[in-house]
Each structure stands twice: as C-alpha cells, then as structure tokens.
Amino acid sequence: MPRLREFLSATVIVLGLSGPAIADTPADTLVQAWQFDDIISLDPAEIFELSGAEIAGNTYERLIGYDINDVSKLHGVVAESWTVSEDGKTVTFKIRQGRKFASGNPLTANDVAYSLQRAVLLDKSPAFIINQFGITKDNVKDKIKATGDYEFTFTMDKPYAISFVLYCLTSTVASVVDSKLLMENEKNGDFGYEWLRTHYAGSGPFKIRDWRANEVIVLERNENYAGDAPPLARAIYRHIPETATQRLLLEKGDVDVARNLGPEEIAAVSGKDNIDIVQAAKGTLYYFSLNQKNEMLAKPQVREAIKYLVDYDAIADTIMKNLGEKHQAFLPKGFLGAINDTPYKLDVEKAKGLLAEAGYPDGFTITMDVRQTQPIAGMAEAVQQTLAQGGIKMEIIPGDGKQTLTKYRARQHDMYIGQWGADYQDPHTNAQTFASNPDNSDDGPSKTLAWRNAWPTPELNKQVDAAILESDTDKRAQLYQAMQKEVMETGPFIIMFQQIEVAAVSDKVNNFVLGPSFDTNIVASVSKD
Amino acid sequence: MIRISWRILRFLLMLAITLVGLLAMTFVIGRLVPIDPVLAIVGDRASPQVYARVREELGLDLPLIQQFWIYCKQAVTGDFGRSVLTSNPVLQDIARYFPATLELATLGTIIGTVIGIPLGVFAAVRAGSLLDQIVRVIGLVGYSVPIFWLGLMALLLFYAKLGWVAGPGRLDIAYDYLVTPVTGMLLIDSLMQGQIDVFWNALSHIILPASLLGYFSLAYISRMTRSFMLNELAQEYVTTARVKGLSEARVVWFHALRNAAVPLVTVIVLSYANLLEGSVLTETVFAWPGLGSYLTNSLQNADMNAVLGATLVIGVTFVGLNLVSDLLYRLLDPRTRTP
Numbered sequence: 001m002p003r004l005r006e007f008l009s010a011t012v013i014v015l016g017l018s019g020p021a022i023a024d025t026p027a028d029t030l031v032q033a034w035q036f037d038d039i040i041s042l043d044p045a046e047i048f049e050l051s052g053a054e055i056a057g058n059t060y061e062r063l064i065g066y067d068i069n070d071v072s073k074l075h076g077v078v079a080e081s082w083t084v085s086e087d088g089k090t091v092t093f094k095i096r097q098g099r100k101f102a103s104g105n106p107l108t109a110n111d112v113a114y115s116l117q118r119a120v121l122l123d124k125s126p127a128f129i130i131n132q133f134g135i136t137k138d139n140v141k142d143k144i145k146a147t148g149d150y151e152f153t154f155t156m157d158k159p160y161a162i163s164f165v166l167y168c169l170t171s172t173v174a175s176v177v178d179s180k181l182l183m184e185n186e187k188n189g190d191f192g193y194e195w196l197r198t199h200y201a202g203s204g205p206f207k208i209r210d211w212r213a214n215e216v217i218v219l220e221r222n223e224n225y226a227g228d229a230p231p232l233a234r235a236i237y238r239h240i241p242e243t244a245t246q247r248l249l250l251e252k253g254d255v256d257v258a259r260n261l262g263p264e265e266i267a268a269v270s271g272k273d274n275i276d277i278v279q280a281a282k283g284t285l286y287y288f289s290l291n292q293k294n295e296m297l298a299k300p301q302v303r304e305a306i307k308y309l310v311d312y313d314a315i316a317d318t319i320m321k322n323l324g325e326k327h328q329a330f331l332p333k334g335f336l337g338a339i340n341d342t343p344y345k346l347d348v349e350k351a352k353g354l355l356a357e358a359g360y361p362d363g364f365t366i367t368m369d370v371r372q373t374q375p376i377a378g379m380a381e382a383v384q385q386t387l388a389q390g391g392i393k394m395e396i397i398p399g400d401g402k403q404t405l406t407k408y409r410a411r412q413h414d415m416y417i418g419q420w421g422a423d424y425q426d427p428h429t430n431a432q433t434f435a436s437n438p439d440n441s442d443d444g445p446s447k448t449l450a451w452r453n454a455w456p457t458p459e460l461n462k463q464v465d466a467a468i469l470e471s472d473t474d475k476r477a478q479l480y481q482a483m484q485k486e487v488m489e490t491g492p493f494i495i496m497f498q499q500i501e502v503a504a505v506s507d508k509v510n511n512f513v514l515g516p517s518f519d520t521n522i523v524a525s526v527s528k529d
Numbered sequence: 530m531i532r533i534s535w536r537i538l539r540f541l542l543m544l545a546i547t548l549v550g551l552l553a554m555t556f557v558i559g560r561l562v563p564i565d566p567v568l569a570i571v572g573d574r575a576s577p578q579v580y581a582r583v584r585e586e587l588g589l590d591l592p593l594i595q596q597f598w599i600y601c602k603q604a605v606t607g608d609f610g611r612s613v614l615t616s617n618p619v620l621q622d623i624a625r626y627f628p629a630t631l632e633l634a635t636l637g638t639i640i641g642t643v644i645g646i647p648l649g650v651f652a653a654v655r656a657g658s659l660l661d662q663i664v665r666v667i668g669l670v671g672y673s674v675p676i677f678w679l680g681l682m683a684l685l686l687f688y689a690k691l692g693w694v695a696g697p698g699r700l701d702i703a704y705d706y707l708v709t710p711v712t713g714m715l716l717i718d719s720l721m722q723g724q725i726d727v728f729w730n731a732l733s734h735i736i737l738p739a740s741l742l743g744y745f746s747l748a749y750i751s752r753m754t755r756s757f758m759l760n761e762l763a764q765e766y767v768t769t770a771r772v773k774g775l776s777e778a779r780v781v782w783f784h785a786l787r788n789a790a791v792p793l794v795t796v797i798v799l800s801y802a803n804l805l806e807g808s809v810l811t812e813t814v815f816a817w818p819g820l821g822s823y824l825t826n827s828l829q830n831a832d833m834n835a836v837l838g839a840t841l842v843i844g845v846t847f848v849g850l851n852l853v854s855d856l857l858y859r860l861l862d863p864r865t866r867t868p
Binding site for chain 1: 565568570571576577578579582612613614615616617622625681684685688689692695696697698701702703705813814815816818822823826829830
C-alpha cells in the first residue's frame with residue numbers, strides 16, 4: 001500500500017516531527033513488557049493469580065523458601081529453624097532477629113502469627129491452604145500464636161507430613177505483613193484489607209511503589225531489606241497485551257524483557273545476537289478430560305483408546321514448541337515423587353481395537369468445550385484430527401475462558417481441555433485434585449478435578465489422605481508414584497504437556513531467572529551492563 | 530431568556546432519559562452474559578463458602594430490579610462502586626483513564642480536520658480529476674482497512690524502522706513521575722509545569738496513534754466536505770460572486786466553505802464522538818491506558834461497576850457533544866434560529 005505509507009509519512013513530516021532520540025532503558029532499571037491484567041489485589045492474603053503472585057514473590061518474604069534449582073531443598077527465610085512436637089501436631093518456629101519491614105518497623109514473631117491469622121480470618125480464596133490443617137476462623141488464634149518475640153507455634157489437627165506443612169508455608173498466602181502498619185490503616189476491623197489491596201507492607205528485596213491496573217507496576221529497592229541488596233534500583237513491569245508490540249519494544253531497546261511472546265516470535269528473536277532466551281519448566285499441566293457422566297466416556301476401554309489417539313510428539317513440535325514439553329503424569333517434573341514416564345503415543349490401530357472391545361467399532365460423536373485462546377484452541381484442533389482417525393467425531397464448542405469454566409465446574413461438558421497449575425510445591429496439591437473425589441454427588445463439597453469429571457475414586461481417596469500423614473519422605477514419594485501410575489492408566493485425564501515459560505531478554509541483562517513456579521520469577525539478583 | 534431555559538430543560542430531560550436507558554440496557558446485558566462475575570473475583574479454586582459470600586457482597590443474590598435500583602440510587606450520589614480489576618472507586622479510575630482518551634481523540638480530530646477539510650475542498654473544486662480520485666481512495670482505505678493492522682504497520686515503519694516516533698505507551702519510563710497530573714492530559718500538564726522534555730516525549734508517543742485516529746476521521750471529514758462543497762458550488766450565490774469578479778480562491782474559501790461549514794460542524798463533532806468511543810483497538814495496539822482499554826478489560830472480566838461507569842461517561846459525552854453541535858449549528862446559521 002505505497003500510497004497509504006506515503007500519506008502517513010507525509011502527515012508526520014508535515015507535523016514537523018523528526019522525533020527526539022529514543023532513549024534506552026535506564027541503567028539502574030529493569031523494564032519488562034508483560035501481560036498482567038489478571039491482577040486484582042496486592043494483598044498477599046487475597047492474591048491467587050499468576051501475575052499477582054510474581055509481584056508478591058519479589059516484594060514479600062515468607063516463612064520458608066525453597067531452592068529454585070532443586071525444589072526438594074527447603075530453607076528458612078524469615079524462619080531461622082523449626083522443631084516438630086512429639087505427637088507431630090505442633091511446629092515451633094524460631095524467627096530471625098534484627099529484620100525490618102520497608103516501613104522501618106521491626107519484624108517479630110507477632111507479625112508472622114498476625115499474617116497467618118489474618119489470612120484465615122479474611123477468608124479469601126487462598127485461605128484454604130492453611131485451612132487444610134484443621135485451622136478455622138474460630139480456632140486460629142489458639143492454633144497459630146506467638147509464644148515470644150521471636151517464636152511462634154503452628155498447631156494442626158493431625159500429624160501431617162512436615163514437608164507438606166512447610167511447602168504450604170512457602171506459598172504467597174504465608175507472606176509476612178507489617179502488622180503495625182496494617183493496624184494503622186485498619187478500617188472497621190478489616191485488618192487493613194481495603195488499604196493493602198493497593199499498597200505495600202512487606203520486607204522483601206523490593207517494595208511496591210506504584211500499581212496502575214493494566215498499565216504499570218513499579219518496584220523500588222527496599223533499603224531496609226535484610227538480605228543482599230538488589231543491584232538494580234528499580235524493576236518496572238509495563239502492561240503490553242499485544243505480543244507483536246512486546247517484540248517490537250524489545251528489539252528497539254525500550255524494554256529489557258518480553259514475557260509473553262508466541263512460538264513464532266520466539267523463533268524470530270532467538271536468532272538475534274543481542275537477545276537471549278531464558279526458559280523454565282513450570283508446575284502447570286495441559287490436559288483434557290472426559291466427563292464420566294457420559295456413558296461412552298465412562299467405559300475403561302474408551303478412556304484408554306483416547307489416550308492412544310493423541311499425537312503428543314507432533315503437537316510438541318508445532319503448537320507447543322518452546323511452550324511445553326511432553327508430560328503424562330499428574331505431578332509436574334521437579335515435584336517430590338514425580339514420574340516422567342510417557343507411555344502413550346499415537347497408535348490408531350490399538351485404539352481402534354480398544355474401541356471395538358468397548359462396543360464402538362465405528363466410533364461415536366462427542367463434544368469438547370474449548371477456550372478460544374492459544375495454545376489451547378490449537379491443541380483441541382490437533383486432538384480433533386487424530387480422534388477422527390480412530391472414528392471418534394469430536395465437535396469443538398468454542399467459548400471464552402469464564403464461559404467454558406462455568407460449564408466445566410457445573411459438570412455439563414463431555415470433554416474439556418485446559419490447564420492446571422499447582423498451588424504450592426508439595427505433591428498433595430495435584431494429588432488431591434486429580435486423584436481425590438470423596439463425594440461424587442452433584443453438590444459434593446470437594447470440587448476437585450476428579451469430581452468435575454464425575455470420576456469416583458474410593459481407593460485413591462484413602463491413598464491421598466494417607467500420603468499427607470506419611471512422615472518418611474522416601475515412602476511418601478513412593479505413594480505418589482503409585483497414585484500417578486494409577487491415574488495415568490485408569491483416570492479420565494489425558495495429561496499431555498508441562499508448561500515451559502519463556503522470556504526473551506536483552507543481552508545487557510544478567511542473571512534473569514525464571515523459577516519453577518509462577519511466584520519464583522525473581523528480579524532481585526538481576527543486574528545490567 | 531425563556532427560550533434558553535427551555536432549551537436547557539429539554540437538554541437535561543434528554544440527558545436523563547438517555548442515561549437511564551443506557552444504564553438499564555448495559556445493566557441487563559451485563560447480567561445476561563454467560564460470564565460469572567463471582568468467579569472472576571474468587572478464582573477457580575475458591576471454596577463454595579467463599580464463593581457464596583462474595584456473591585452476597587456483590588448483591589447478586591438480590592432480584593435484578595432491586596440490584597438496578599440500588600445501583601441507580603448510589604450513582605445519583607456520585608458513587609459508582611468499586612472496580613474489581615483495579616480495586617479503586619470507579620469514579621477515580623475514570624478520572625485517570627478518560628483524560629488519556631480525551632487527549633488522544635482531540636489530537637486525532639484536530640489532525641483529521643486540519644487535513645480533511647482542505648482535501649475535501651480541493652476534491653470538490655477539481656471534481657473528477659486525478660486529485661479527486663486520490664482523495665476518494667484515501668477515504669476508501671480509511672473506511673476499509675482494519676485499524677488494528679494499520680496500527681501495527683505504522684508502528685513497524687515509524688517506530689521500529691525509521692525511529693521517528695516513540696513506541697507504545699504515553700511516556701518513556703525515564704519521564705514517568707516527572708509531571709503531577711492536573712488535567713490528566715500529559716501535553717497540557719507538562720507545558721503548564723514547564724517540563725519541555727516531557728512534553729516532547731509525550732508528543733512523540735501520541736503522534737502515531739493520534740495520526741492513525743486522525744486518518745480515520747479524515748476519511749470521513751474529507752468525503753463529507755467534498756459533498757457539501759459540491760452542493761454549495763452549484764448554488765446561485767456562487768455564480769453571482771464569480772460574476773462580481775471575485776477571485777476563485779475567495780469564492781471557494783470564503784463564500785462556499787463558510788456555508789458548507791454549518792453542516793461540517795456536525796460532521797466534525799460526530800467524528801470526535803466516534804473517536805472517543807471507538808479508539809479501543811488503537812488503545813490496545815499502542816498500549817494506551819485510556820477509557821477504551823479500561824472498558825474492554827472490564828467487559829472481559831465481567832467487572833460490571835466499571836463497565837456501567839465507563840458507559841455512563843461515554844453516554845454523557847455523546848449527549849453533550851450533540852448539544853454542542855446543535856448550539857454551534859444555530860450560531861453559524863441564523864436561519865435555524867427559531868423566532
């Protein structure tokens with residue numbers, strides 16, 4: 001369209017704009033282009049979205065942390081040490097002395113106890129992580145309490161595996177908040193909730209200076225931080241929803257990191273000298289599932305046949321290239337007890353045999369609810385093609401995320417394709433959702449993924465409950481291995497990939513690391529040339 | 530005196546009816562869409578108790594009529610509720626995002642008008658010539674090319690390749706926080722506070738999206754100018770003026786254009802209103818934090834307070850601009866003034 005271009009350039013020339021020189025990002029600031037429209041709150045007791053969790057991970061300290069290169073290694077952050085009582089129900093934590101919040105207030109055991117109590121009393125979405133230990137609004141002040149300036153106790157209803165307890169305390173909900181500052185901002189007994197939704201009260205390497213929804217998040221070095229001071233003075237996240245725009249900004253040097261590029265864009269920038277690709281396997285799985293309320297899908301041979309009617313390798317090489325790796329067990333790689341077997345591959349003949357055995361030699365027709373977003377929609381189309389080879393005619397019902405999810409949660413689907421991210425780094429989080437369904441009635445209280453797909457799991461329920469009480473870590477790992485094999489062989493879940501998160505990073509940036517979970521993409525160690 | 534108050538009264542009545550209608554429609558549509566606003570807040574894994582509590586907090590357990598009534602009562606007192614997405618009162622959000630859109634659309638309209646009117650006049654004077662054809666093609670492209678694609682192409686060329694203008698966003702981060710928002714319009718605020726560097730940076734950010742919007746309004750304005758001018762040039766008074774020996778330029782620019790200006794004012798004001806509400810895609814491509822992207826995001830997340838608030842602002846602006854065009858029309862053309 002030469003005429004158009006001439007016209008546009010003429011417009012700019014007419015307006016006399018030669019354009020001021022475009023500056024690179026400042027040397028003491030990391031600028032990331034990122035899509036963060038999911039953030040609705042900055043309060044760690046409420047944060048339950050991926051982007052919010054990452055911000056909290058960079059600005060708050062928790063009681064416990066884990067090594068991002070080896071998730072099985074736990075270490076104290078605010079906690080110096082811990083001891084477990086003889087009956088296994090009470091953990092006593094010692095808190096490190098001499099730490100301060102960004103406000104200058106000292107950090108004591110009282111703050112830690114307040115933070116956990118507050119999360120339970122506010123009862124926002126992530127409160128269940130603490131509720132799991134028999135801690136409720138009514139008993140929280142007895143169960144979690146400071147027993148000294150630098151000591152507090154955490155008491156549970158059962159002797160849960162200590163690793164399970166500690167991993168739960170590594171999650172965002174266990175971030176330590178500044179009780180004094182929050183009490184100053186309290187209104188009508190809300191524990192400072194209204195205020196903290198848009199403010200900051202932590203002790204992490206960075207503090208939150210500003211959050212403008214769908215626009216920018218500005219983090220600034222916390223001079224009171226007890227650990228090594230971050231090399232950079234600021235870390236800025238700019239909300240850039242368009243991936244093509246993210247790529248442009250990166251190539252022009254207006255941002256240092258592009259976080260949401262698609263496979264083609266990653267391929268295009270990875271050839272450039274001044275751009276590095278950083279990636280990490282995440283605890284998120286891509287899967288599709290079969291509602292057992294559908295009598296065809298409830299037949300064991302049909303479930304097995306469908307597992308053989310997916311071309312895992314072809315999808316991995318195309319749609320999921322740079323975005324995921326083949327994985328078929330419910331525990332992501334890196335979790336305690338995770339198995340990395342991938343026994344299923346495309347085998348049309350075998351699948352046809354199984355379908356004939358089930359009484360469907362000519363296949364059948366079925367629907368799948370699909371969220372119209374990539375890579376989900378692409379995967380659904382690929383599955384549709386290979387299912388057709390086995391005689392199964394799959395009709396795709398497109399919808400947006402909240403539509404398909406509403407239907408899935410109401411158990412009204414035939415097949416559903418989606419993703420599932422772990423809430424914390426302990427295997428129980430996924431074991432519970434994929435392998436436990438204590439009450440399969442429509443109003444059952446525990447709405448796990450097994451429940452959503454109406455899959456009763458009488459034997460597995462017992463195993464899931466037993467595993468969180470097993471104190472021997474090796475034995476516990478074996479229990480999870482057995483559960484994964486069982487679910488892989490008989491369950492209504494076709495788990496296909498584990499997500500890989502990819503960031504394109506300017507070569508001026510050093511030590512940019514993506515961690516194994518969405519809240520461990522830490523910028524505190526980043527420096528720039 | 531009586532005439533003026535009647536006009537004001539009529540305007541206020543029209544405003545009230547329009548706004549209530551607009552609100553009622555948006556409200557009902559918002560409640561009918563198959564998106565669960567509670568789910569948007571509590572997330573996928575919340576317990577049934579948390580879900581039920583939030584539903585109650587939002588008042589979604591009440592009958593629809595009652596929900597609407599409560600909302601209208603609050604809205605009258607200036608309380609539009611809190612946005613789920615930003616955690617701020619909706620009014621505060623609008624005060625932040627609307628000036629960004631206003632600034633963009635205003636500059637877009639100025640560009641469209643300043644270039645569109647002369648183009649339209651030339652096309653009319655030389656009707657059927659090559660110039661006329663070119664103007665027509667420019668208009669056609671403006672109507673038919675997706676703004677989304679054109680925006681990306683413009684970014685590629687002027688920002689990425691030529692480096693003439695700055696990229697998406699309103700400012701380079703180095704200039705952020707240097708200006709205290711007063712009007713919320715960066716070009717004005719930076720000048721008022723003597724921050725010339727910030728002004729140039731803001732201008733180099735806004736010029737591309739504003740030109741793009743300007744192009745779309747130009748397509749419309751130049752076409753309408755051409756048709757109004759053709760109409761005027763065929764009038765007797767134009768012939769008379771020529772016979773009297775006035776220069777062609779004087780005839781065209783002073784006599785004919787002056788008369789064509791009356792309907793043109795309406796065209797420009799309407800085009801301005803269109804830019805204000807229709808800049809959603811431009812705002813997305815250019816990561817422009819304006820009311821358009823605020824509204825889109827809120828819609829996608831079933832953030833109904835924000836959707837209703839933003840709709841209301843757009844509605845008021847639309848009605849207000851119509852009144853302005855109405856008044857200007859009367860001012861410019863005495864014949865339309867009722868005795």
